[in-house]
Amino acid sequence: xxxxxxxxxxxxxxxxxxxxxxxxxxxxxxxxxxxxxxxxxxxxxxxxxxxxxxxxxxxxxxxxxxxxxxxxxxxxxxxxxxxxxxxxxxxxxxxxxxxxxxxxxxxxxxxxxxxxxxxxxxxxxxxxxxxxxxxxxxxxxxxxxxxxxxxxxxxxxxxxxxxxxxxxxxxxxxxxxxxxxxxxxxxxxxxxxxxxxxxxxxxxxx
Amino acid sequence: xxxxxxxxxxxxxxxxxxxxxxxxxxxxxxxxxxxxxxxxxxxxxxxxxxxxxxxxxxxxxxxxxxxxxxxxxxxxxxxxxxxxxxxxxxxxxxxxxxxxxxxxxxxxxxxxxxxxxxxxxxxxxxxxxxxxxxxxxxxxxxxxxxxxxxxxxxxxxxxxxxxxxxxxxxxxxxxxxxxxxxxxxxxxxxxxxxxxxxxxxxxxxxxxxxxxxxxxxxxxxxxxxxxxxxxxxxxxxxxxxxxxxxxxxxxxxxxxxxxxxxxxxxxxxxxxxxxxxxxxxxxxxxxxxxxxxxxxxxxxxxxxxxxxxxxxxxxxxxxxxxxxxxxxxxxxxxxxxx
Numbered sequence: 001x002x003x004x005x006x007x008x009x010x011x012x013x014x015x016x017x018x019x020x021x022x023x024x025x026x027x028x029x030x031x032x033x034x035x036x037x038x039x040x041x042x043x044x045x046x047x048x049x050x051x052x053x054x055x056x057x058x059x060x061x062x063x064x065x066x067x068x069x070x071x072x073x074x075x076x077x078x079x080x081x082x083x084x085x086x087x088x089x090x091x092x093x094x095x096x097x098x099x100x101x102x103x104x105x106x107x108x109x110x111x112x113x114x115x116x117x118x119x120x121x122x123x124x125x126x127x128x129x130x131x132x133x134x135x136x137x138x139x140x141x142x143x144x145x146x147x148x149x150x151x152x153x154x155x156x157x158x159x160x161x162x163x164x165x166x167x168x169x170x171x172x173x174x175x176x177x178x179x180x181x182x183x184x185x186x187x188x189x190x191x192x193x194x195x196x197x198x199x200x201x202x203x204x205x206x
Numbered sequence: 207x208x209x210x211x212x213x214x215x216x217x218x219x220x221x222x223x224x225x226x227x228x229x230x231x232x233x234x235x236x237x238x239x240x241x242x243x244x245x246x247x248x249x250x251x252x253x254x255x256x257x258x259x260x261x262x263x264x265x266x267x268x269x270x271x272x273x274x275x276x277x278x279x280x281x282x283x284x285x286x287x288x289x290x291x292x293x294x295x296x297x298x299x300x301x302x303x304x305x306x307x308x309x310x311x312x313x314x315x316x317x318x319x320x321x322x323x324x325x326x327x328x329x330x331x332x333x334x335x336x337x338x339x340x341x342x343x344x345x346x347x348x349x350x351x352x353x354x355x356x357x358x359x360x361x362x363x364x365x366x367x368x369x370x371x372x373x374x375x376x377x378x379x380x381x382x383x384x385x386x387x388x389x390x391x392x393x394x395x396x397x398x399x400x401x402x403x404x405x406x407x408x409x410x411x412x413x414x415x416x417x418x419x420x421x422x423x424x425x426x427x428x429x430x431x432x433x434x435x436x437x438x439x440x441x442x443x444x445x446x447x448x449x450x451x452x453x454x455x456x457x458x459x460x461x462x463x464x465x466x467x468x469x470x471x472x473x474x475x476x477x478x479x480x481x482x483x484x485x486x487x488x489x490x491x492x493x494x495x496x497x498x499x500x501x502x503x504x505x506x507x508x509x510x511x512x513x514x515x516x517x518x519x520x521x522x523x524x525x526x527x528x529x530x531x532x533x534x535x536x537x538x539x540x541x542x543x544x
Binding site: 049050051053069070071073092093094097100103106107108109112113114116117119160163169177178179181182183 | 207209210211212214235238239242243245246255257259283306307308309310312313450451452
């Protein structure tokens with residue numbers, strides 16, 4: 001967490017990683033309020049190994065500026081610089097969909113997107129879907145339909161699933177399957193995922 | 207991956223100037239879905255990247271006049287769903303929608319897609335680890351080192367256009383559709399601009415499989431144009447894969463027809479997944495022109511495309527599969543309304 005900055009030195013930040021490190025048995029995760037990971041106008045400092053570029057963009061509505069290795073991916077920017085670890089690294093080669101986020105409202109693979117390329121753009125990650133403690137209808141639908149087992153692919157599945165509905169591709173099961181084919185689930189929760197998208201589509205299209 | 211510098215070009219001319227300044231180890235990057243992937247594998251090793259994804263106007267999709275014109279950095283998604291493309295040129299739309307996942311189509315550009323490099327597993331070997339590169343010899347990756355696919359696990363290798371040095375398949379779907387539609391490619395480089403037919407864009411492997419494109423150093427794909435044709439309406443892109451979606455072609459066919467009643471007047475047939483370049487088949491076209499398109503005739507045409515095919519140990523199935531893919535595509539195209 002050396003890269004983490006706090007603009008309120010008096011506060012103690014508890015990140016999900018820290019909670020995980022302390023142990024699943026502690027009650028900390030349940031008691032503490034969610035910590036906003038990306039602070040308004042925050043500038044993250046970190047020693048970058050190679051040549052760097054400055055990137056200013058918006059993640060989940062929060063602007064940020066940072067200096068980052070010009071080789072780094074958007075996925076690494078999110079996970080390793082901003083501690084937004086909801087987005088997962090699966091294959092790191094654009095083949096599995098676990099790293100799916102929205103760039104200016106469209107799903108992309110963050111592992112194959114150079115961080116340098118997001119200058120001035122808007123990113124939405126899985127952390128940005130819920131409104132406070134109200135889950136996005138798609139998140140709720142995944143829970144309701146057991147649309148996961150291990151859960152590793154789920155953030156990427158949910159991000160694609162939201163775009164599936166908003167882009168008008170949830171009209172029938174085949175269209176959903178085709179649209180979702182870039183998101184691989186090795187547990188094989190596809191039946192639940194399909195059901196979740198059909199449920200959420202009804203709510204979202206209201 | 208080695209350290210690299212990065213610059214943003216705001217015009218095609220500026221991009222070319224930046225390339226000239228950076229020298230031969232620079233690469234243009236737009237979507238980056240292939241280049242960045244190959245950088246992670248240690249196969250592409252640029253020391254400077256020139257971002258061409260923000261060039262003003264180079265994402266234009268123009269469908270109003272006598273030609274379709276797609277800016278080099280137009281996204282695959284945007285071209286696939288452009289109304290004229292969708293409604294009047296299904297072969298183009300389908301080739302884009304059957305390529306890659308929806309995420310990648312939102313990133314990859316129609317210009318960059320022309321330059322996609324092979325998925326030959328020996329070329330790509332060492333996935334995830336740059337230090338593994340070179341374990342298997344590959345003439346495309348390391349000229350003169352040999353070809354591991356010949357006599358190796360060659361199930362996915364090409365049966366057309368191969369050489370003693372290389373049997374790697376050209377991976378794209380979009381270039382196959384462009385080949386059937388006689389597209390032209392607009393290029394801008396240090397020596398100025400030029401326009402070449404897509405058929406002249408690709409090189410057979412011969413003895414130099416490392417050189418896949420007839421591009422001069424520093425040339426940038428600025429646009430793709432297609433002269434409008436009635437053949438667009440009766441067209442299709444048929445792609446057979448190991449799974450139903452999101453996989454590379456084992457065999458594919460782009461077909462566009464002009465017909466007088468039941469008689470084929472003009473046929474354009476190109477193949478993917480089976481050849482070392484996007485592959486046009488005049489032999490298959492000649493067999494259907496002037497006749498009515500029966501299933502038997504369609505299959506005959508499909509087989510004619512593979513007269514010169516040469517298979518290895520595990521890829522002979524592509525000859526029959528490819529012939530049937532052409533036959534099915536011909537029937538589908540013929541049934542489309544004109």
